[in-house]
Amino acid sequence: MSAPVHARGGPVTTTRRAVLWVPDWPVAAAMREAGLGADAPAAVLHGRGMVAVSAAARAAGVRRGHGKRQAQRACPEVVILPYDEGRDAREFEAVAAAAEEVVAGVEISRPGLLMIPAEGAARFHGSEEALAEALVTAVAEASGHECSVGAADGLLAAILAARASVLVPTGASAEFLATAPVTVLPLAAMERRQREAVEDLVSVLGRLGIDTLAHFTALPVGDVLARFGPVGRWAHHIGLGHDVRPPVLRRAEDDIEVGYEFEEPAQRIEQLTLVAAESSRLLDEALLAAGVRCARVRITARTERGDVLERVWRTDVGSRAGAFARHMTDRVRWQLEGWLSGTANGPEPAPLTSLSLTAQDVIALGDEQAYLWGGVSGADSRAQRTVERMQSLLGPDAVLAVREQGGRSPRDRVLASPWGQETTPARKVEHPWPGRIPDPAPATVLPLPEPMQVLDAGGSPVVVDRRLALSAPPTWVRLQADPGRARAAAARRHPAAGHVGDEPTWAEVQPIEAWAGPWPIAERWWAADASRRAYLQVILRRTEGGPALLAAFSGGQWWLEALYD
Amino acid sequence: MPLAQVLSPLIPAGLARGSVVSVEGSTSLMVALAARASHEGSWSAIVGMPAVGVVAAARRGLDLSKLVLVPHPGTQVVEVAGACVDGMDVTLLGARLALSDADRRRLMSRARERGSVVIASGPWSGAHLRLVVEHSAWRGLGAGEGRLRERDLTVAVTSRREGATRRVRIVLDADTSGLRHGAARVAEEVA
Numbered sequence: 137m138s139a140p141v142h143a144r145g146g147p148v149t150t151t152r153r154a155v156l157w158v159p160d161w162p163v164a165a166a167m168r169e170a171g172l173g174a175d176a177p178a179a180v181l182h183g184r185g186m187v188a189v190s191a192a193a194r195a196a197g198v199r200r201g202h203g204k205r206q207a208q209r210a211c212p213e214v215v216i217l218p219y220d221e222g223r224d225a226r227e228f229e230a231v232a233a234a235a236e237e238v239v240a241g242v243e244i245s246r247p248g249l250l251m252i253p254a255e256g257a258a259r260f261h262g263s264e265e266a267l268a269e270a271l272v273t274a275v276a277e278a279s280g281h282e283c284s285v286g287a288a289d290g291l292l293a294a295i296l297a298a299r300a301s302v303l304v305p306t307g308a309s310a311e312f313l314a315t316a317p318v319t320v321l322p323l324a325a326m327e328r329r330q331r332e333a334v335e336d337l338v339s340v341l342g343r344l345g346i347d348t349l350a351h352f353t354a355l356p357v358g359d360v361l362a363r364f365g366p367v368g369r370w371a372h373h374i375g376l377g378h379d380v381r382p383p384v385l386r387r388a389e390d391d392i393e394v395g396y397e398f399e400e401p402a403q404r405i406e407q408l409t410l411v412a413a414e415s416s417r418l419l420d421e422a423l424l425a426a427g428v429r430c431a432r433v434r435i436t437a438r439t440e441r442g443d444v445l446e447r448v449w450r451t452d453v454g455s456r457a458g459a460f461a462r463h464m465t466d467r468v469r470w471q472l473e474g475w476l477s478g479t480a481n482g483p484e485p486a487p488l489t490s491l492s493l494t495a496q497d498v499i500a501l502g503d504e505q506a507y508l509w510g511g512v513s514g515a516d517s518r519a520q521r522t523v524e525r526m527q528s529l530l531g532p533d534a535v536l537a538v539r540e541q542g543g544r545s546p547r548d549r550v551l552a553s554p555w556g557q558e559t560t561p562a563r564k565v566e567h568p569w570p571g572r573i574p575d576p577a578p579a580t581v582l583p584l585p586e587p588m589q590v591l592d593a594g595g596s597p598v599v600v601d602r603r604l605a606l607s608a609p610p611t612w613v614r615l616q617a618d619p620g621r622a623r624a625a626a627a628r629r630h631p632a633a634g635h636v637g638d639e640p641t642w643a644e645v646q647p648i649e650a651w652a653g654p655w656p657i658a659e660r661w662w663a664a665d666a667s668r669r670a671y672l673q674v675i676l677r678r679t680e681g682g683p684a685l686l687a688a689f690s691g692g693q694w695w696l697e698a699l700y701d
Numbered sequence: 702m703p704l705a706q707v708l709s710p711l712i713p714a715g716l717a718r719g720s721v722v723s724v725e726g727s728t729s730l731m732v733a734l735a736a737r738a739s740h741e742g743s744w745s746a747i748v749g750m751p752a753v754g755v756v757a758a759a760r761r762g763l764d765l766s767k768l769v770l771v772p773h774p775g776t777q778v779v780e781v782a783g784a785c786v787d788g789m790d791v792t793l794l795g796a797r798l799a800l801s802d803a804d805r806r807r808l809m810s811r812a813r814e815r816g817s818v819v820i821a822s823g824p825w826s827g828a829h830l831r832l833v834v835e836h837s838a839w840r841g842l843g844a845g846e847g848r849l850r851e852r853d854l855t856v857a858v859t860s861r862r863e864g865a866t867r868r869v870r871i872v873l874d875a876d877t878s879g880l881r882h883g884a885a886r887v888a889e890e891v892a
Contacts, residue, residue, distance in 0.1 A: 515790065519744040522788025523769055529777050529784070536770040538755045550755040555769060574848050576874040577757035579729040583772075609845065650842035652849075673842060673849055681836040684849055698754065700839065700849060701728050 150379050152306065154254040154264065154287040155298035156235055156271055158228075161248025162188035164281055165227035166217035174282070177211050182219035224248070234278035238270045246326045249295070254287045264303050288312060290377040292324040299323075309377045314350035318342065321349075324374050333367045340364075349375045392426060392495040394419040401440045401487030408472045411491060416464035419493045423460075430495035432558060433464060435471050439486035445475050448496070448558040466524070467556065468493065470532040523555050532557075540565055544572045544657050545669070546581045546686070546698050571657050573671060578686055578698035585695035587640055588687060589614040590672070595645075600670045600689045604656045610648055613674060613685070615696060617641040649677035654689065671697070702790075702818060705737040705762070710869050711858055712830065719813040723825035726834030727854065728753060729761075729873055731820050735791045736762035738818075743767070746785040749774055749795030750822070779804050786811045786819060796823040831859040835868070851875060 158164055162180045167190060172178055177193035179186040185201045196211035207214055224247035235242050235250055238261075243251040252271075254264060261267040268285035275283045286297025288304035293313050297304050304312045318341045325331040346352050352360075353375045360368040373380060394415045402408055423429060437445045449467045468491075476485055526535045536552045542563035543549040549572075553559040590598045592608035599607045617640075654670035661668070669690040676682035684700035702716040709715075716722070716734065724731045732753070739745045740762040747753055751772035759765050769789070774781040778798045785792040786808055794800075800808070805825060812819050821828070835857050841850030852874045859866045 515742075515744060518788045519767070519769070522746075522784050525784045525788075526769075526771060526781055529780055530771065530774065534771060534773060536772065538765055538768060538770055540756060540759055540765065546754060546756055552755075552770065575760065576849060576852075577754055577760055579727070579732060579754045579757045580752045581754040581756075583751050606845075650839075650847075651845060652842050652847050653845070675839050675842050675849075681838045681853075681855075683837065684839045684842070699728075699752075700852075701726070701837075 150290045150309075150377065152254045152287065152289050153291075153294045154252040154257070154267060154271070154285055155294040156231075156242075156250040156252065156275065156283050156285050157295070157298040158231060158248050158275075158281050158283045159299075160188045160190055161228065162219065162224050163190045163217065164188075165224050165247070166220070167215075168227055168280075169223055170215070170217060172215060176215060177213060178215040178217055179207055180217050180219050187219060221247075230279040231275055231281055231283070234275045235271055237278065238274045239267070249298075249326075251294075258287075268303065290374075291379050292320065292374045293377050295323050296320055313375065313377050314348065314353075316349050317347055318349060318352050318375075321371050321375065330367075334371060337364055337367050337371055392419070392422050392428070392430070392498065393492055394422060395490065395492040397490045398488060401489050403476060403487040405469075405473055405476065408476070408488075409469055412468035412472060413461075413465045415491060415493055416468055417461045419464065419495065420461040423495055423498075426498075428495075428498045429460075430498045432496040433467070434494040434496055435468055436492045436494065437472065437475060437488045438490045439475075439488055441484070441486045443484075443486065447471050450556050450558055463524075464493070466528065467532070470527075474533070527555065542567050542569055544569055544659065545671075545688070546573060546578050547583075549577075550581070571655065573655070573686065576700070578700045580699040580701050582696060582698060585688065585697050586616050588616065588694050588696040589642065589645075590674075590687060590689075590694045591645065598694075599692070600654050600656075604654060604670060606654060610651055610672065610674065612645045613648055613676060613687075614642050614645045617643040646682075647677045649675040649682055651675070702738045702743070703741055705733060707871055707873065707875065708733060708737075710871055711832065711856055716818055717829070718816040718818060720829040721809050721812060721819045721821065721825060721827075722830045722832065723821045723823065723828040724832045724834075725823060727837065728822070729757065729852075730832065730834065730854065730856070731793055731822060732758045732763060733761050733873065734820050735793060735818075738791055739763045739767060743790035744769070744788070745791040745793065746771065746789040747793045747795075748782055748785055749778065749798045750793065751795075753793075774798070782808055783811060786817050787815055789817060791818045791820065794819060794821040802826060827861070829861050831857075831861075833857045833859075849874075 163178055164174075166180050167174065167176065167178050175192050176190065177196055177198070178190045179193050179198055180188045181204060184203055186198065186207055187200065189198045189200055193207070193211055193214050196214070198207045198210050198214055202210070204216060207216070228244065228247040232242060232244055232250060235252065239252050239257040241253065245251050254267070258264040258267045261270055264287050268287070271285050272283060275281055284298055284301040286294060286300060286302055286304070288294040288297040289306060289309040293304060293309035296312070296316060318338050321338055322331050322334045325334045341352060353372060355372070357369065357372050360372045364371070370380065396411055396415050398411070402411070419433070432448050432450055434446060434448050439445065449471070472488065472491070476488065523535055532554045535555045537555045539551045539561065540549060541551040541561035542565045548563070551559065551561050590610045591612040591614065592598050593611040595612065598610045601607065651672060651674045653672035655672075656668075656670045658668045660666045667690065669688045672687045672689070674685045674687060676685065685696060686698040686700070688695045688697045702718055704712060704715050716738070722734065724734070728750070735745050736758070742764075744767045745763065746769045748771045753770075755765065758768070771781055771785075776799065778800060782792065782794060782798070782800065806827065808819060809827065833856065834854055836855040838853045839849050840852070841847050851872060853870060854873050855868060855870045857866050857868050
């Protein structure tokens with residue numbers, strides 16, 4: 137995993153840097169993949185024009201932007217290669233790896249362009265000339281590509297220096313840039329969209345008669361911003377030889393991963409407990425050896441049937457320097473138990489054949505970020521320990537963390553997940569959710585709706601018809617009998633009380649004081665989990681002041697959804 | 702411990718650390734008691750209340766990132782409640798928990814020692830404070846129109862220290878956004 141290591145904070149100043157540039161990278165990469173020699177005429181076609189042209193083809197008269205016909209007319213033997221951004225990036229890894237043999241920490245600005253902080257590396261190699269020589273040699277030997285290296289202060293100057301293969305002395309970058317034409321500005325734009333914006337800017341500047349960077353940067357920055365917007369300001373900044381941001385260095389890191397293959401598929405918990413402990417310990421050691429900690433651990437297991445089970449657990453970087461292995465052991469064991477017993481929702485349980493733990497969100501030790509207001513407080517770690525204790529008592533699924541998520545009914549708006557497990561809400565809170573049951577939200581939301589009866593004045597059930605109208609004003613409500621009052625329930629269950637079959641035991645009917653609705657909600661009618669409901673808010677009339685209910689009509693029946701108690 | 706503004710008539714002295722409050726008749730009131738402290742950074746746990754409305758709790762100010770739910774503690778309820786009292790600042794206990802009187806006494810002394818607050822649903826003999834909702838009246842609903850807006854609660858407050866019972870009326874879900882206020886303002890402007 138290549139995780140960016142955050143550069144030091146503070147205001148962005150100009151950094152001395154070396155740039156390694158491989159000319160015509162897209163075509164160089166494509167030729168390498170197509171197995172062509174470096175001297176073959178070739179070009180990469182994207183859309184209607186050539187985006188990169190090899191040196192031989194350029195000598196024959198093929199230019200960037202030429203169409204296919206035009207290129208073939210200029211040089212009949214030119215090989216036209218397809219454009220592939222993925223290939224560019226993939227092939228460039230070899231160049232980056234070669235450069236990393238010479239200097240530690242390089243930034244890939246874009247495929248074809250490497251950024252290297254020059255100061256430390258030059259000191260190590262003796263001089264910038266020596267550094268440049270070492271880089272060119274290493275890249276040529278290890279990856280077989282020709283490259284040129286330049287060094288200067290600031291981003292744009294360094295790129296130009298690399299293209300010209302010169303080392304601009306410290307402090308001379310401003311003069312070096314001053315004579316350059318404005319058309320070099322797009323070179324400093326690393327992203328395609330940004331480059332297009334800068335190219336537009338450059339063409340306007342050309343028409344305005346502003347040819348060189350010196351002319352452009354002589355303009356007051358306020359006027360440039362007013363006329364050209366943020367792009368203009370960025371170009372002005374870059375043109376002066378400043379940096380927009382400090383270099384973000386790449387760290388060559390392999391995935392920190394611990395794997396375990398079961399000799400024979402494991403299906404008993406006891407087999408797994410030891411494996412969980414052992415692999416957690418190995419992962420902890422591997423992390424420590426690499427000098428990093430991780431914020432999340434991905435647990436992956438493969439079953440005999442070939443299913444791959446995967447779950448991500450959060451680990452707390454701040455507080456658990458020593459207890460990591462033990463902490464992870466529990467989580468791995470819980471996860472494996474869940475998969476084996478099939479309690480966790482997923483594919484059918486099957487014996488496991490392999491297990492692997494992968495560290496994610498890796499950060500260097502000591503780079504951990506504390507909370508904005510102070511560190512992990514004593515109360516936080518105490519609460520964390522409590523949660524762990526409860527999880528070890530009851531199992532991981534019994535201790536829940538809750539979050540709000542989008543939805544219309546009160547039950548849909550809650551996302552509960554085992555404490556410490558990473559989940560993503562299925563529905564976003566920010567979306568509008570028209571037809572949502574209005575606030576205040578009910579204080580009691582039944583985990584499973586209970587059947588109830590809503591009756592009209594004559595005692596017959598109220599229904600909601602297809603046009604969402606109530607058959608009659610609701611007057612009475614009958615809830616299920618409280619299971620705690622067994623005797624009362626038993627009396628009513630007697631056939632003499634009119635109880636038949638599997639019907640729930642009903643309590644007495646209660647009069648309705650006031651009601652509102654029906655509020656129809658038809659959700660996901662296009663999917664298998666479609667639901668069509670109509671909601672009713674009801675206040676019951678009692679001497680002690682009635683509680684309010686939320687009832688839903690669905691499938692020809694009323695359900696008690698929630699209580700406003 | 703801090704208490705929300707609307708609840709201060711109930712407990713003018715505020716929620717004392719190490720105390721046990723029993724609440725009868727309203728889940729909203731239980732959550733409201735815990736809300737302010739949680740909003741200011743306390744950890745809270747809800748044990749044995751599988752049906753608690755999380756959205757309502759969040760609207761009252763409970764910090765969901767510092768809330769732990771144990772919906773079904775089952776037979777381990779004594780250990781779980783004990784762990785929560787030890788480690789959390791506020792513990793809400795549901796009504797149907799298998800806690801004997803001896804367990805409850807032990808939890809009380811643990812809470813006193815740790816300085817955490819237990820808010821229990823249902824009667825709790827020896828609780829420092831007993832809040833019984835005697836009357837609750839919702840407003841905003843008519844015959845087929847409107848929606849639930851505001852609620853008055855009449856609460857009988859019995860403090861173990863004072864002995865006598867006070868009756869306090871509070872508005873729990875004051876409607877801040879609603880039409881009534883807008884209409885009142887318009888009426889004022891017209892006048």
